[in-house]
Amino acid sequence: MRFMLDQLELQSGFARRWLLDSSMMTSDADITRCYDALHRFFDFVEKVDKTRLDTLLFKLQGLKDIRTTIKNLHNHATLDDIELFEVKHLAILATDVARLLHEHEMDRVVEIPALDEVISILDPDGMKIATFYIYDSYCAQLKELRVRMRQHPEQQDDLMLAAGELEEGVRKDLSQQLHPFATAVEQAQIALACIDVNLAKAMQMRQMGLCFPVLSPDETSRYEAMFHPQVKAALADHGKAFQPVDISFGQHPTLITGANMGGKTVVLKTLTLCQLLFQFGFGIPAASAQIAVKDEIHFCIGDEQSVEKGLSSFAAEMKNIDAVIKASREDKKLLALIDEPARTTNPTEGAALVTALLQVLAGRDMSLVMTTHYDIEPGEARCLRVKGFENGEMDYQLVEVHDGEVPHEALNIAQSLGIDTEWIETARSLIDAATENRNSNH
Amino acid sequence: MSPLDCEGAPGCLHSRQRNHRVQGVPFINDILRYDSLSIVGLEKNTGKTECLKYVLDRLPVNSRRIAVTSIGIDGETVDQVTRTQKPEIVLREGTYFATSEAHYRQRRLVSELIDVSDESTSLGRVVTAQARTGGKILLSGPSSASGLRRWMGEMRQRFNIDLVVIDGALSRMSSASPAVSQSMILATGAAYSANLNTLVSKTAHVVDLINLDLTGERNLEMLTPLEKGLWFIDKDGALTSLDTMTSLSRDIHFEGMDNCETLYVAGALVDGFLEKVRKNRQLKQVELVVRDFTKIFVTPQQFRLFIKAGGRVRVLQKSKLIAVTVNPTSPSGYVLDSDTLCGRLSEAIGLPVYDLLKNNQQCN
Numbered sequence: 001m002r003f004m005l006d007q008l009e010l011q012s013g014f015a016r017r018w019l020l021d022s023s024m025m026t027s028d029a030d031i032t033r034c035y036d037a038l039h040r041f042f043d044f045v046e047k048v049d050k051t052r053l054d055t056l057l058f059k060l061q062g063l064k065d066i067r068t069t070i071k072n073l074h075n076h077a078t079l080d081d082i083e084l085f086e087v088k089h090l091a092i093l094a095t096d097v098a099r100l101l102h103e104h105e106m107d108r109v110v111e112i113p114a115l116d117e118v119i120s121i122l123d124p125d126g127m128k129i130a131t132f133y134i135y136d137s138y139c140a141q142l143k144e145l146r147v148r149m150r151q152h153p154e155q156q157d158d159l160m161l162a163a164g165e166l167e168e169g170v171r172k173d174l175s176q177q178l179h180p181f182a183t184a185v186e187q188a189q190i191a192l193a194c195i196d197v198n199l200a201k202a203m204q205m206r207q208m209g210l211c212f213p214v215l216s217p218d219e220t221s222r223y224e225a226m227f228h229p230q231v232k233a234a235l236a237d238h239g240k241a242f243q244p245v246d247i248s249f250g251q252h253p254t255l256i257t258g259a260n261m262g263g264k265t266v267v268l269k270t271l272t273l274c275q276l277l278f279q280f281g282f283g284i285p286a287a288s289a290q291i292a293v294k295d296e297i298h299f300c301i302g303d304e305q306s307v308e309k310g311l312s313s314f315a316a317e318m319k320n321i322d323a324v325i326k327a328s329r330e331d332k333k334l335l336a337l338i339d340e341p342a343r344t345t346n347p348t349e350g351a352a353l354v355t356a357l358l359q360v361l362a363g364r365d366m367s368l369v370m371t372t373h374y375d376i377e378p379g380e381a382r383c384l385r386v387k388g389f390e391n392g393e394m395d396y397q398l399v400e401v402h403d404g405e406v407p408h409e410a411l412n413i414a415q416s417l418g419i420d421t422e423w424i425e426t427a428r429s430l431i432d433a434a435t436e437n438r439n440s441n442h
Numbered sequence: 443m444s445p446l447d448c449e450g451a452p453g454c455l456h457s458r459q460r461n462h463r464v465q466g467v468p469f470i471n472d473i474l475r476y477d478s479l480s481i482v483g484l485e486k487n488t489g490k491t492e493c494l495k496y497v498l499d500r501l502p503v504n505s506r507r508i509a510v511t512s513i514g515i516d517g518e519t520v521d522q523v524t525r526t527q528k529p530e531i532v533l534r535e536g537t538y539f540a541t542s543e544a545h546y547r548q549r550r551l552v553s554e555l556i557d558v559s560d561e562s563t564s565l566g567r568v569v570t571a572q573a574r575t576g577g578k579i580l581l582s583g584p585s586s587a588s589g590l591r592r593w594m595g596e597m598r599q600r601f602n603i604d605l606v607v608i609d610g611a612l613s614r615m616s617s618a619s620p621a622v623s624q625s626m627i628l629a630t631g632a633a634y635s636a637n638l639n640t641l642v643s644k645t646a647h648v649v650d651l652i653n654l655d656l657t658g659e660r661n662l663e664m665l666t667p668l669e670k671g672l673w674f675i676d677k678d679g680a681l682t683s684l685d686t687m688t689s690l691s692r693d694i695h696f697e698g699m700d701n702c703e704t705l706y707v708a709g710a711l712v713d714g715f716l717e718k719v720r721k722n723r724q725l726k727q728v729e730l731v732v733r734d735f736t737k738i739f740v741t742p743q744q745f746r747l748f749i750k751a752g753g754r755v756r757v758l759q760k761s762k763l764i765a766v767t768v769n770p771t772s773p774s775g776y777v778l779d780s781d782t783l784c785g786r787l788s789e790a791i792g793l794p795v796y797d798l799l800k801n802n803q804q805c806n
Contacts, residue, residue: 063556081546081555082543082546082547082555082569085555089573130556131555131556131572132555133551133552133571146552146574146575150535150575154551156575156576156577163552
């Protein structure tokens, strides 16, 4: 998710903050509305000519975070010159952007409140440029003082003092006049951030080849040719291609098995990413996507594989999964993505823990996608397996299988990595001996 | 009459400089040929602020859009390090300036805000405004070289500023780097060294570095994109990287470099490295290239030895040194003779040298 945010070409720091402060959408209506707007912006980016788009983007670079100023305005405080400048700057920016969008019939998509009155308060000479000072035309007396200032620089200090008082009076007056518009200014600021975010999302969709998702009609999420943007970009840097994956999952537990280096973890990470992107209204990295809205997303990955941390990483993992089980008892739409649970413990207990977890969660109304290396009884779970090593190449596609049997390809893969032959061959002979033993016992 | 018109007046060196005869207001006209000027002092109290004041008083602020900023906090009435009197920055109507929010609120002039940047200093955000009356202001603009560069870019792009004048920080050459400003004025004086000979030779060393010639076209093209490491170009024009990342490294080997024509140091150039190159027979004919003079951190002695041994140092970027100014008075009260100082220094560097304070007193 960080990668997707970093790759988002936002024009203003305020838009980034606004996006980071926003919370995940959990209602169908919000998500639909969000993608409807994004659709409009996507079409707009598609058909608008480059210079116009650049003008708009350039304008949005001028968007500043003036929340403190707006708060002061709400609180009847007297704004200083810098704050008055900020309000004027924003009002002119909002008007310019609104005009640009209006030309493309985009003004209905994100409503920008009209701030003409704000501008006229802060632009007494009708210059229509975003600069500000306490203009001469605000106060005849002030004008006179300034004329004298220019004529008699030696009296400047005294004149400045007198002028300062008059200026403060003007500021007070202006702040009072502006107070009723505080809410409109605030809305305009958010609207501009929203436009910035939408444009950035639309451009990102084009750049990365992302798709518009559809709300799933049932509780099943379906992805065609799903990819992980960051892994894809990293592979592309090495001149390699990412093999997209088709996957779907519903309210039944889904178990993914497959050889090492088969991309199981990448699949889980991508699913998590897609779900988050969906609920934050981004384009989805897939050819097509039908996604069910969730209230909570749990992603458990026990990734710390160091000797000293053996126990603590196990403990952390157990706690994470425990949270999933607890959440599953509540009346919430839940998606849990668990990567190789209990991998850091012995295979006997590990397999038992995984089997039990499947049994416990199978009865609950939730979506569960889990990967494992353990040979376990899948029960009600749907089993997907990475196609695996074929003709010296890894095929990352997932196929549905009807048993939970895990592939035994670890030795072949290790061999292909050029691992010490003595080690691998000894392991192979141990397995052969064990198999013979079992056969002779039968 | 401008002090610099006064040919032959005491304190003015023009009469003595056969090679550097100048007419009109040379200083100012020279400055206007570039889009940026930084004023750098070699030490506190070398008259940097005096020089800024002098320049700002004479630039045509009505016919050109001129903006001024400071890379360090400047404009404080009393020097914060040495507690000596400092002149205040007085702006004329029409001048653009950048300062921090805090200092903007303390301004003693009427000015029109044109920009509030996201750039933040310890004194708040950087604001840019245009003076609507003359008056005093504390300058404290973007404090990093990159922030300064961004601000300058915006000034040119959005407000069509013709010239940016930068009040450089004390002994920080970064603002004078050609990557930031096209031209510079160097302020030196008794505060840098109270011994006339030392002062002249130390200043001459800095001037020598600033005036290093640009390397050839081919080298410029090949080396400019390389931002780090050590590289060499052989006689066939092939570019090779040395394994070492910086010239600071102890184990730099020059084996297999007998074909080497150009040696490029992307980062800092230091004494030890220069000595190694000088003592290496294979590298007798080599041209040593650095990015710009601000990357050279070698002692005058070591540099002289290198040049005497026939070594050549060239740069990828160069800023135009417009003038050198001197302040013959040190903060401890020691005063050098202005005429002697100007004469000796001018002779050593082959450039006009000005004592602005003295000129001001005598010619205004």
